[in-house]
Amino acid sequence: MILLKFEKAEGFCFISHVDTLRHFQRIFRRADISVEYSKGFNPHMLIYFSSPLPLGLASKAEYVCVATDMKAEEFLKRYNDNCPDGLKGVSAANVDKNPNLQANVAACRYIFAKKLQKKNSYSVTYEKKGETVTETIDDRIYSMGEYDAVLASVTLRPDRFALSCSDNCITEIVKTNQYLKIGDKLVDVDEYYGL
């Protein structure tokens, strides 16, 4: 199996997760990368993504695990020769099994175009099923600087966080790192898998 780190560039941030998935299947077919298929009536490629990005958010650190026995170096070259500019491959590594990043990534780091305000406590307000919900999010902020923050993955959207302490809109935010939680420490996915 291959773990590929790729970027979802600014110009591609408006492409939904489902459409991104379709892109990957087509990239692999173009690149002549032989990927294993599921065995059902409608066989599909066995590829596993890290958590989907919300529409409008760009990222320097997205991951996909691909069921193929190709060597990482060859894989990355073929991938980059056949991918659209908005989904460039950064690095690739051979892994033994699917690292299931969708479940295992605990936090992500983001950078923001506009300065974040220091506060004693942060809360987000958003619409949920027609109702306005306000939540305190302090326990989901791992750390933050003037222009960056490490936030809990999935349970805290960076655009909502941004509104609690700045006026960055989602297209002014970029995801830069994803972390696993090992013991009580956050470890960068790149470091853990040698990417």
Place this chain on the structure above:
Amino acid sequence: MSTIDKQLLKKLLLTVEKPSRYTGGEFNTPDVTKPHRASFCFCFPDIYEIGMSNLGIQILYDVINNDPDFVAERCYAPWVDFGDKLKENEIPLFSLETKTPLKEFDVVGFSVQFELLYTNVLYMLELAKIPFYAKDRDESYPIIIAGGPCAVNPEPFKEFFDLIVIGEGEEADIAVLKAVADGKEKGLSKKEILKKCMEIEGVYVPSLFKSGDKVVKAVVDDFENSPFPLRPLVPNLNIVHDRVVMELYRGCASGCRFCQAGFYYRPIREKSASRIANLAKSAIDATGYEELSLCSLSTGDYSYLRELIDDLKDITSKKHVNLSLPSLRLNSFDSDIAQNSRRSSLTFAPEAGTQRLRNVINKNITDKDIDNIGKAFDAGYQSVKLYFMMGLPSETDADLDGIVLICERLKNMYYSVKRQRPLTISVSCSVFIPKPCTPFQWAAQISIDEMMRKQEYLKNKLRAVKGVKFSWHGAESSKLEAALARGGSELNEVILTAYKSGSKFDGWTEFFNWENWLAAFEKCGIDVNDYSRNFNLDEELPWDFIDTGIPKTYFKNEYLKAIDGLPTANCRNGCNRCGAAKLGRCTIL
């Protein structure tokens, strides 16, 4: 060239549905920034998902961008949410690739695929801040042109365009761009450039046209070697036809008397199986698409279908690519061919319920052919879609009963053997719309009341047959389509009036506003029902000045045969001498 403020654009995109419709950057986009003599922007008056699925645009886009002298970009009609944002923020409509306002291109070309898109042409012109009427546009505006199937009768929309290409665009578009580039370099006026363009086959310049002149439809002579995209664009969102599409042939040998495409796209020209297989291979390699579809008016009639499918098997199975075969005619259906496509549903178009009416419309399908569907059931299919028309010339309720009988016969056939799953039959019934360049161009269209009555009648009858789903087309929009198809230049004003009072996206049922259209017709002093009458065989028709290769006398003769219930054989059984071959050899002759 100026471009749009990218930061503002991003903010706006966050607020609209499916923003990737407007961002461009598709894989395989050619270099549209190369030095060029003239620039072209294709405008498609419907949304991205539909426009990107259009094979004609893909071919022409490829042809122009492959020419060292020219570049082509694209623009699709923004959905109403984004259209409103553009207006509010005073952003002129721009091209997808370089975000350049349409106004700054040398030529802006609209593809007009169907009558209910006419208001959307005006919608796009207004968003682009370009005056509607050609006469109101000075030298600072691009040359605005149109093409596509609706050019078969351009009179209803001719005043919006400087030039209209009638027929196939592969050669004509390049010739127009050459004339524009030459004119630009020599400092010629728009009028002088248009005058030069009139020498190009298929080009109609409404403002310079003299009555009595003829325009001969443009036809690609060497279809076998005609250009076809080797590297089709790969869209960034799911489009309607999201697959590699191969065109097997142009024209159609069936001669169904209601079918415009079947006559307008003649002469019949087939591509060889080996050329198609090579093109398919290169397109799959270049796109990575998971599906390949074979397209033509009647795919089952293609002379080398079996050979082609054998050639394609290798490519499709190795790369997990599905092969889909649309528009099979009943009598050309072969179960082993159908088995190669892994679909659970089959689509057939008997068009009429009885043999008598099928003879009238010359849909040469017999009851025995319908029984052929049994082969599909045995091959594992459990769902059938059937297309019919109502309101065909000479139709009675007995013909509608025939539709019900067909459904019952299919059910009996299916359940004659024990099956695991129940059969589902979907019956879709559209309303007959008389169209130019067909033997039925003179025929009447039934009234809206009669359309409603027939729909009710059929709905009630089909309700009694379990497992049949029935759907139908809007009566009012069919009435409008007939008017816009057969009308003359008096309709330009009606279309503009309807647009100004709010009509756009008329092909979308949620936007179609019949009252608005009725008011527009009334304001212009025109009775919309006048276009549904039986046209007199001797009266002058708005599209008479176009030479499609097929003379009026041929259509007249076909119409008279229809009235007598006499069929005309498929061209493959012998030439029917329709005349189209004078514009280029019919390959199957």
